[in-house]
Each structure stands twice: as C-alpha cells, then as structure tokens.
Amino acid sequence: MNSYVSPWMDDDLHMLREAISRYVESEMLPKEPKWRAQHHVDREAWRAAGEAGFLLLDVPQEYGGGGGDFRHEALLYEELNRRGISGFGQGVHSIAAHYVLNYGSEEQKQRWLPRMARGELIGAIAMTEPGAGSDLKGIRTRAERDGDHYVVNGSKIFITNGSIATILMLVVRTDASDRSRGLSILMVETENLAGYRVGRVLDKMGLTAQDTSELFFEDVRVAADCLLGGEEGKGMHQLMGDLPYERLTIAIGGVAAMEGAVAETVRYVNERKAFGQSIASFQNTRFKLAEVVTRTRVARTFVDSCISQLVEGSLDTETAAMAKWWITDTQQEVIDECVQLHGGYGYMNEYLVCRMFADSRVQRIYGGTNEIMKELISRSI
Numbered sequence: 467m468n469s470y471v472s473p474w475m476d477d478d479l480h481m482l483r484e485a486i487s488r489y490v491e492s493e494m495l496p497k498e499p500k501w502r503a504q505h506h507v508d509r510e511a512w513r514a515a516g517e518a519g520f521l522l523l524d525v526p527q528e529y530g531g532g533g534g535d536f537r538h539e540a541l542l543y544e545e546l547n548r549r550g551i552s553g554f555g556q557g558v559h560s561i562a563a564h565y566v567l568n569y570g571s572e573e574q575k576q577r578w579l580p581r582m583a584r585g586e587l588i589g590a591i592a593m594t595e596p597g598a599g600s601d602l603k604g605i606r607t608r609a610e611r612d613g614d615h616y617v618v619n620g621s622k623i624f625i626t627n628g629s630i631a632t633i634l635m636l637v638v639r640t641d642a643s644d645r646s647r648g649l650s651i652l653m654v655e656t657e658n659l660a661g662y663r664v665g666r667v668l669d670k671m672g673l674t675a676q677d678t679s680e681l682f683f684e685d686v687r688v689a690a691d692c693l694l695g696g697e698e699g700k701g702m703h704q705l706m707g708d709l710p711y712e713r714l715t716i717a718i719g720g721v722a723a724m725e726g727a728v729a730e731t732v733r734y735v736n737e738r739k740a741f742g743q744s745i746a747s748f749q750n751t752r753f754k755l756a757e758v759v760t761r762t763r764v765a766r767t768f769v770d771s772c773i774s775q776l777v778e779g780s781l782d783t784e785t786a787a788m789a790k791w792w793i794t795d796t797q798q799e800v801i802d803e804c805v806q807l808h809g810g811y812g813y814m815n816e817y818l819v820c821r822m823f824a825d826s827r828v829q830r831i832y833g834g835t836n837e838i839m840k841e842l843i844s845r846s847i
C-alpha cells in the first residue's frame with residue numbers, strides 16, 4: 467500500500483515534504499482542537515507559516531513566494547488534509563494570490579504578494595452571495611466609480627477565512643446592464659475599512675475550525691487602483707481562467723484525506739478486537755480495506771496526472787472538473803467506510819475519521835457544486 471510514490475516527486479520535494487510534515491505535526495496539529503473550539507484559526511498561525519516559508523510556494527521569489535511550482539504548493543495541502551487539519555484555509559489564500567499573480571499589474575503584485583507570502587495578509591475569495599452561488603453571473607454587490615474610488619454596497623455569504631481575512635478577492639458588479647461582462651474583481655484590504663463588517667461565523671456540519679462567514683459592505687470606499695488588472699468588466703474572464711487551479715486544490719485535499727483516513731483505519735482495525743480476534747481478521751474488513759485502498763489509489767493516480775498537467779500548463783477545465791467531482795464523491799464514500807470500520811468510535815468527534823467524514827461533505831458543494839462540474843464536462847463531450 468505504501469509503495470506508490472507520485473511520479474512528480476523528486477529528492478528536493480521529498481525533503482520539502484518532510485520539512486512541511488514536521489512543521490504541521492509540531493506547530494499546527496496541537497492547535498487544531500483549539501481552532502475547532504473557537505471556530506477560527508489564529509492569525510498568528512498564518513504569520514508563523516509565512517515565517518517558516520510555507521506560504522505561496524508556487525509564487526515567484528521576486529514576489530516573496532517560494533519560487534517553486536504547483537508540486538511544491540500541493541505538499542502543504544496534502545500534509546494538512548491527511549491529518550484532518552481543515553481550518554487553515556491555505557487553498558483560498560493561495561487562489562486569491564494567484565489571481566493577483568495572473569491578472570494583477572506589476573505594482574499590484576509587489577503591493578500584495580510579498581505580504582501574503584509572509585502571512586501578514588490573509589486572503590479570502592468573496593464571490594458567493596445569498597442570491598448567487600452556482601449562478602455567479604447573478605452577483606449583485608455593486609461597485610460604483612466615484613472619482614479615484616469605487617463605492618461598494620452589498621453582501622457575501624459562506625466566505626472561507628471570512629472573519630480573519632485581511633485581503634479579499636471581491637467579485638463585484640461594475641455594470642448592471644451586462645450579466646457577464648459587468649463583473650470585476652477588487653482586491654480589498656479590510657483592516658480599519660469603514661463600512662465593512664463581518665457578520666456571523668456560520669454554524670456548520672463540519673469544517674468547524676473554519677470561520678465560514680457573512681460579509682457586509684455599506685458605502686465602502688475602495689481605491690480605484692485596487693481593481694484587479696486595472697480594467698473593468700474582466701471579472702468573469704479572470705474567474706474562468708483560474709478555476710482549474712482551484713478545483714485541483716480541492717481534489718488534492720480529497721485524496722490526501724482519503725489516504726489519511728485509510729491509514730488510520732488500517733491501524734485501528736488491527737488494534738481493535740471483537741469475538742477474540744482483531745477486526746482486521748474478518749473477511750469483510752479485509753475486503754472493505756481492499757476496496758478503499760483501490761479507490762484511493764485510483765484517485766491518487768488521477769490527481770497526480772492532473773498535477774503534472776497543471777505544472778506543464780495543459781490542465782483543461784473539463785479535466786479539472788472531472789477530478790473535482792469524482793474525487794470528492796469518492797472521498798465521501800471511502801471515509802464513510804472508514805467510519806463504519808471504526809464502529810461507534812467512528813461517530814465520535816475525538817476520532818479522526820469522524821471529523822474527516824463531517825468535513826468531507828462540503829467538498830461536493832463548494833468550489834462549484836459537483837452538478838456544475840458535470841454540466842461543464844457534458845458541454846465538452
């Protein structure tokens with residue numbers, strides 16, 4: 467089971483993985499219960515991860531990043547998710563940074579990326595609104611030009627990192643007459659921002675360490691030079707371009723969670739006894755393990771191929787959508803079996819597989835629902 471090594475790994479990446487793994491074990495895992503209890507990650511954890519050099523590993527060094535590629539970035543997703551550390555919203559932070567990297571002006575990159583790499587700024591993606599989730603073109607948060615500023619009014623919901631974020635990738639409507647070309651992205655620093663308010667940290671089924679929040683904007687003045695790329699109406703185009711990256715991060719998290727849950731379950735069934743023998747010795751257990759190990763391996767090889775394609779620049783929207791839906795559906799089925807093999811203990815939050823099961827449900831919903839993924843794939847057939 468452990469003999470498989472991702473083909474994109476090399477000696478340098480092995481060393482980096484070990485360093486990240488040690489860091490996650492010593493600096494993050496012990497804090498996880500506190501983050502879950504308070505429903506947010508401490509801002510200091512972001513500073514510390516930045517100081518350790520583990521943020522924005524695939525952003526060029528000239529902008530403060532690690533100077534690697536997506537393989538380097540993938541390692542942190544994997545090491546967090548295989549341990550069930552789901553509150554640290556590295557995904558949205560990195561994705562927000564990539565919008566700046568891919569569409570920002572040189573000045574904008576210099577302004578935001580080094581501070582994001584140091585963990586001084588914590589990123590969030592603010593797209594979804596109460597009336598616009600899958601249907602992004604329905605976004606109503608308005609940004610009206612007033613001299614050197616935009617005046618923003620509206621609200622967002624379900625925003626990951628919402629309560630601790632200090633920089634928002636905010637999707638706004640700059641033109642009410644065109645559903646698609648009327649959208650733009652503003653990068654908004656939130657510290658001491660008049661008219662900006664974080665609403666409730668929402669009470670969720672899982673991801674309890676994650677501060678999924680409501681955000682409100684009332685006559686918020688944002689300098690016009692915060693418009694990503696400097697041109698209005700490019701929001702939809704920018705969003706479409708970066709979605710494969712976002713969907714792959716979700717799929718990677720899914721595979722790593724499966725791997726972590728299966729490893730923990732193998733350990734558990736060998737320890738736990740019933741009817742005078744270990745649970746692992748029952749044929750049902752061995753067959754169930756054979757199934758989850760196989761499904762996890764299939765998911766792993768597919769995600770590995772997607773990672774290589776992303777590094778080469780050839781990952782298309784459909785393939786990323788396939789990875790997102792299939793892997794997250796499979797993640798939930800695999801972790802469900804792991805819960806079953808734990809018996810009653812699998813239903814207790816103190817057990818890793820229990821937390822992972824609750825956390826896995828939303829993987830099929832956010833980042834574009836799995837139905838929307840199938841819609842995208844079907845259009846390419």
Ligand SMILES: Cc1cc2nc3c(=O)[nH]c(=O)nc-3n(C[C@H](O)[C@H](O)[C@H](O)COP(=O)(O)OP(=O)(O)OC[C@H]3O[C@@H](n4cnc5c(N)ncnc54)[C@H](O)[C@@H]3O)c2cc1C
Nearest residue numbers: 591592593594598599600624625626831832833834835837
């Ligand atoms: C924990 C969590 C974290 C999140 N983090 C963020 C974040 O950081 N930033 C952010 O902007 N958003 C975030 N979201 C929002 C998330 O992306 C949306 O919830 C998701 O896109 C679905 O939108 P919706 O909730 O409005 O559902 P709806 O769009 O109302 O969908 C309801 C149902 O209808 C289906 N449906 C909709 N349209 C179609 C169609 N055309 N064909 C077939 N079926 C369809 C959907 O698949 C779904 O089953 C988060 C959500 C959660 C729960």
